[in-house]
Amino acid sequence: MSVIEINNLTKYYGKARGIIDVSFSVNEGEIFGFIGPNGAGKSTTIRILLALIYPTSGSASIFGKDCIAEGPEIRREIGYLPSEVFYYDNMRVIDLLQYSASFYKNIDKNRIYKLAEIMDLDLNRKIEDLSYGNKKKVGIVQGLLHQPRLIILDEPTSGLDPLMQQKFFDLIHEENKNGATVLFSSHILSEVQKLCSRVTIIKEGRIISIEDINALKRNNYKKFIIDMDEAVSEDYFNIEGVADLAVDKTTFTFLFKGDINQMIDKIHGKRLNNLRIEEPALEEIFMHYYEKEE
Amino acid sequence: MIILIYAGMLKYSGFAAAGQSVNDLFKQFPASVKAVLGLGELDITSVLGYYAVFYLYFLLLTGVHAVMLGTVIIAKEEHDKTADFLFVKPVMRSKIVTAKLIAVLINITILNLTTLVASVVFVEMFNTGPPITDKILQLMGSLLIFQLLFASIGAGIAALTRNIKKATSLSASVLLTAFIVSAAIDLYNKIDFLKYITPFKYFPAAEVIRTGTYAPLFLLLSLLLITLFTAITYYFMDKRDITI
Amino acid sequence: MNIFAQELKMSAISMIYWTTALILLVFVFMFMYPPISKDIAVFESILNNFPISLRRALGITTLDLSEVLGFYGFIFVYILLIGSVYAMKSGISVLSEEIRSKTADFLLVKPVSRSTIVNAKILSVLTNLGIQNILFITLSCLIVNAYKQDSLDAAALVLINASLIQVQLFFVALGLFLSVVIKKIKTVLPITLGVVFAFFVIQLLNQSLDDPKLAYITPFAYFDVGQIIQNSSYDFSFLVTNFVIITVLTVLTYLIYQRQDIPSL
Numbered sequence: 001m002s003v004i005e006i007n008n009l010t011k012y013y014g015k016a017r018g019i020i021d022v023s024f025s026v027n028e029g030e031i032f033g034f035i036g037p038n039g040a041g042k043s044t045t046i047r048i049l050l051a052l053i054y055p056t057s058g059s060a061s062i063f064g065k066d067c068i069a070e071g072p073e074i075r076r077e078i079g080y081l082p083s084e085v086f087y088y089d090n091m092r093v094i095d096l097l098q099y100s101a102s103f104y105k106n107i108d109k110n111r112i113y114k115l116a117e118i119m120d121l122d123l124n125r126k127i128e129d130l131s132y133g134n135k136k137k138v139g140i141v142q143g144l145l146h147q148p149r150l151i152i153l154d155e156p157t158s159g160l161d162p163l164m165q166q167k168f169f170d171l172i173h174e175e176n177k178n179g180a181t182v183l184f185s186s187h188i189l190s191e192v193q194k195l196c197s198r199v200t201i202i203k204e205g206r207i208i209s210i211e212d213i214n215a216l217k218r219n220n221y222k223k224f225i226i227d228m229d230e231a232v233s234e235d236y237f238n239i240e241g242v243a244d245l246a247v248d249k250t251t252f253t254f255l256f257k258g259d260i261n262q263m264i265d266k267i268h269g270k271r272l273n274n275l276r277i278e279e280p281a282l283e284e285i286f287m288h289y290y291e292k293e294e
Numbered sequence: 295m296i297i298l299i300y301a302g303m304l305k306y307s308g309f310a311a312a313g314q315s316v317n318d319l320f321k322q323f324p325a326s327v328k329a330v331l332g333l334g335e336l337d338i339t340s341v342l343g344y345y346a347v348f349y350l351y352f353l354l355l356t357g358v359h360a361v362m363l364g365t366v367i368i369a370k371e372e373h374d375k376t377a378d379f380l381f382v383k384p385v386m387r388s389k390i391v392t393a394k395l396i397a398v399l400i401n402i403t404i405l406n407l408t409t410l411v412a413s414v415v416f417v418e419m420f421n422t423g424p425p426i427t428d429k430i431l432q433l434m435g436s437l438l439i440f441q442l443l444f445a446s447i448g449a450g451i452a453a454l455t456r457n458i459k460k461a462t463s464l465s466a467s468v469l470l471t472a473f474i475v476s477a478a479i480d481l482y483n484k485i486d487f488l489k490y491i492t493p494f495k496y497f498p499a500a501e502v503i504r505t506g507t508y509a510p511l512f513l514l515l516s517l518l519l520i521t522l523f524t525a526i527t528y529y530f531m532d533k534r535d536i537t538i
Numbered sequence: 539m540n541i542f543a544q545e546l547k548m549s550a551i552s553m554i555y556w557t558t559a560l561i562l563l564v565f566v567f568m569f570m571y572p573p574i575s576k577d578i579a580v581f582e583s584i585l586n587n588f589p590i591s592l593r594r595a596l597g598i599t600t601l602d603l604s605e606v607l608g609f610y611g612f613i614f615v616y617i618l619l620i621g622s623v624y625a626m627k628s629g630i631s632v633l634s635e636e637i638r639s640k641t642a643d644f645l646l647v648k649p650v651s652r653s654t655i656v657n658a659k660i661l662s663v664l665t666n667l668g669i670q671n672i673l674f675i676t677l678s679c680l681i682v683n684a685y686k687q688d689s690l691d692a693a694a695l696v697l698i699n700a701s702l703i704q705v706q707l708f709f710v711a712l713g714l715f716l717s718v719v720i721k722k723i724k725t726v727l728p729i730t731l732g733v734v735f736a737f738f739v740i741q742l743l744n745q746s747l748d749d750p751k752l753a754y755i756t757p758f759a760y761f762d763v764g765q766i767i768q769n770s771s772y773d774f775s776f777l778v779t780n781f782v783i784i785t786v787l788t789v790l791t792y793l794i795y796q797r798q799d800i801p802s803l
Contacts, residue, residue: 013799043802050647053799076649086640088548102540103648142644351739358735362728370724462727467559469731470623474563474616481613482570 001028003150003181004049009058011044018044019205021058026183031176033196033213034185041205042185043083046154049183050080062150076104079148083155085139089128096127097142104146115141118167132159140168144175151175151182157191169195223280224263226252229271237266255280345417345430346499352409352437353494357469360402360441364448365465367394368527369458391531395449395524402441410434429503436497436508439516443493444469450523453530490515541645541655545632545662553666556624557673560617564678567613571685575609606685607694610678611763614698615741617678618705618758621670622734625706628666629713631726632659633795638723642800652796660714660788667706675699694767701761701772708757708780709734711787718794722801754779 004026011018019041026032036042047053049060051071060067062074087096094112101107116123119137130138136159143151151172157165172195176182186192192199193213200210226237228250238245241258250273256263267275368391413430448465455461476494479485489495496512633656636642645655678699683690712733717723741758753759753776760776 047800047802052642052646052802054797072649072651072654074649075647078647080643080647082643084640085643087644088639088641090548099540099544100644100648103650351742354735354739355732358728358731362731366725366728458725462725466623466727466731470620474620477616478567478570481567482574484573485570 002026003028004032004060004062004183005064006045006049006060007058009045009048009060010056011041011048011053012056017041017205018056019202022202022205022207023058024200024207024210026181027198028181029176029179030198031172031182031184031196033192033199034183034202035187035189035192035199036202037187040202042187042202043154044205045202046152046183046185049152050075050078076146077149079143079146079151081139081143081151081153081156083158085135087127087135087138089126091127092123093121093125093127093130093138094123096138097123097145100142101145107146111145111147112141115144115171118171119164120167133161133164136160137164140171144171147175147178147180149180151180153182153184153186155186156184157186157188165191221280222256222260223276223278224252224254224256225274225276225278226267226272227274228252229273232270237263239263239266345413345426346433346503348413349433349437349499353440354473356402356405356409356437356441357444357473357494359405360398360444361448361465361469362462363398363401364445364450365452365461366448366458367398368449368452368531369455369461387532388528391528395527398445398449399442402438402445406434406438406441409437432502432506433499436502439508439513439520440493440497442520443496443516446520446523446527450526453527453534539658541650541658542662542665545659546665548635549628549632549662549666552628553624553670556620557670560620560670560674561677563617563620564610564613564674564681567616568610568681568685571606571609575606606682606687607691607698607767610682610695611698611767614763615758618702619734619738621674621702621706622709622737622758623730624670625667626709626713626730626734627726628663629710630717630723630730631713632663632717633714633791634717634723634726637801638726646800653792656792656795660710663710667703667710671699671703671706674702691767691770693770697766697770697772698761698763701763701766704761704777704780705757707784708760711784711791714791715787718791718798757783 002025004024006025007023009022010020022041022045034042034045044053048055049062049067051068054068063077065074067074091099093116097112097116101109101112113123115121116137119140121134121137121141125134127135127138136156140156153172157168160168169191172182172184182195184192184196196213198210198212201208224237231250234247237252237254239262241256241262243255243257245252245254247253410430413434414427417426417430447468451465451468452458452461455464472492472494475488475492479488479492479495493516496516497508501509631638636645646652675696679695682695713730716729716733720729723729737756737758740752740756744752744756744759757780760780761772765773
């Protein structure tokens with residue numbers, strides 16, 4: 001069953017492009033990555049899901065209900081963490097969290113304290129005295145305190161130190177294990193690689209591709225780094241299935257997708273200084289995607 | 295600004311509609327009553343005297359404009375969180391303050407000139423007596439000093455307070471208080487000594503028109519206050535910690 | 539209810555501050571009443587001989603400044619001015635607050651509809667105004683009463699005081715409307731002062747020109763104190779005008795806010 005269902009969603013800000021014809025769906029229980037460079041339309045899509053902005057055309061539904069028409073009901077089950085968090089300056093952290101909790105029914109009050117402890121957050125300080133990273137922690141706690149069935153994260157890790165990032169990821173993993181679906185938007189691919197099972201890539205307002213992350217990494221693409229000991233033409237390795245070919249003097253670097261024996265045949269009989277064949281990082285696959293589209 | 299000019303235009307269209315009949319009315323006025331009503335020695339039967347009544351409206355509207363402009367322009371960097379952008383640029387803070395104050399000055403002057411031009415044009419349209427452009431110029435001169443005073447007060451307040459909300463509240467209170475005090479003085483002349491604390495009373499239109507000059511004491515006081523508040527602006531902007 | 543309580547908590551101090559200012563104003567002005575009334579009494583006979591058209595032009599139509607009620611009516615315009623600034627400030631800031639302090643991403647993703655939010659926020663403004671007016675009317679009636687010489691038209695006094703909240707409602711509605719129409723409101727008070735003073739100057743103009751059309755433009759003219767003292771009632775057509783304007787602006791506010799895109803940070 002899909003938790004989020006987006007159909008041909010388009011949003012223009014006046015004449016400026018927001019997103020064009022975006023469609024994808026997120027299944028229950030998965031952690032779904034939403035990847036794209038800055039300004040690609042990630043936040044626009046998410047803000048429509050939360051009914052903060054209204055689509056120009058198309059529709060989006062969550063839990064089978066329309067995002068705009070049945071927004072309030074849907075949002076009972078959503079936890080949202082924006083990339084930048086702002087709260088009422090003259091409140092204390094605990095006041096804000098309790099205010100946040102007051103919007104939901106059947107809240108487990110202990111959860112605030114439990115989450116605050118995990119995130120190492122001082123509940124008695126005033127919001128305006130908090131550092132950026134600490135405000136972010138407030139955001140995480142208030143986004144998760146009502147045990148949402150759907151967690152929407154919009155570039156959530158900025159401002160968190162690596163230790164906190166790790167704790168945060170652990171937290172998300174645990175929520176996911178307990179049944180929460182996660183939509184995770186980011187431009188940092190290593191995070192997505194760590195967390196997500198499927199990803200969709202958005203660029204200049206349009207969806208380019210939706211992939212299973214394991215499938216993406218597992219098969220096909222191999223990264224070759226070959227240091228030749230004899231001169232070959234620059235085009236020597238440019239056979240079908242090769243992408244992102246870069247030549248630096250005698251070193252050839254490229255991605256290869258296809259029958260591995262073909263490449264072995266090419267190398268066979270040549271003198272090499274060095275040879276490495278690696279699993280490509282997700283970044284490299286995506287760079288490949290981005291460039292292909294241009 | 296637009297509302298201000300619109301109100302100005304409205305004034306004059308209203309003036310056009312009713313100016314004549316009001317003039318007739320004022321002719322029947324005994325001097326004693328005029329004194330009570332605070333019209334003083336103003337000859338309200340003339341266009342000049344009638345125009346002088348509008349001077350209060352100019353004071354009110356330009357006062358609001360000046361004090362808010364002065365406050366907002368100094369306080370806004372931290373509010374907009376652009377302070378980190380602007381204050382790390384390789385310029386001295388005092389230069390930034392100077393640039394901002396010049397912007398205020400230009401803005402205020404434009405408003406003043408707009409009022410001046412509108413006044414001259416519209417007054418001449420209805421004027422049947424001798425031209426009064428020189429008197430209008432004088433009144434606009436005192437208006438400009440009044441504007442500068444409130445702009446510097448606004449800037450000073452913004453430099454002294456920590457956030458824009460407090461700054462605008464304080465500036466608004468100062469303006470409202472000054473206006474209410476001036477109204478109270480109009481009503482009850484025994485508290486005349488309070489005129490030193492409200493710029494609304496520094497250059498009364500009647501005085502300016504009658505004497506053709508500004509009262510030296512108040513001119514000095516204005517300049518002193520403008521200097522003081524400008525100095526405060528520079529000093530505290532230089533000292534303050536930038537928080538975002 | 540939680541939004542309402544939160545809004546009240548955030549605005550209580552400001553309400554107390556402005557209410558104090560209003561009451562202080564009455565107190566200070568009424569303090570000047572005894573000496574002024576003596577001065578004025580001398581001229582009263584002269585003034586009363588004037589043709590009515592002239593007195594209207596001077597804005598003293600039916601106001602007898604030597605009478606405590608007449609004097610109070612005369613200073614009431616400043617009460618209206620201050621009260622209106624407060625009302626408009628509240629109207630503009632209450633809905634734009636979330637966008638100005640960038641907390642929209644917090645409040646608007648909560649499981650509440652936008653109209654619930656508007657309801658709670660408007661209700662908080664109305665509650666503040668209600669408390670303010672109860673305090674103000676009680677205290678100002680007490681103060682005025684302390685200065686009365688013989689009889690006092692209590693009904694007229696209450697009617698004058700009750701016009702405050704009606705003018706305030708006009709400015710609340712206008713403020714709400716402006717706050718959803720103007721895209722980026724950074725600071726509330728400059729707009730507030732500009733608009734309120736523009737209406738105030740129109741009223742001053744209206745007083746000297748007495749143009750019947752002009753009076754409909756500014757709410758300061760809707761509740762003419764002289765007329766209230768004379769008739770012990772409001773002018774019906776202005777009452778209706780005020781009500782219609784408030785209703786239209788409020789409805790528009792709901793409609794526009796309902797469909798508004800919340801700008802990202």
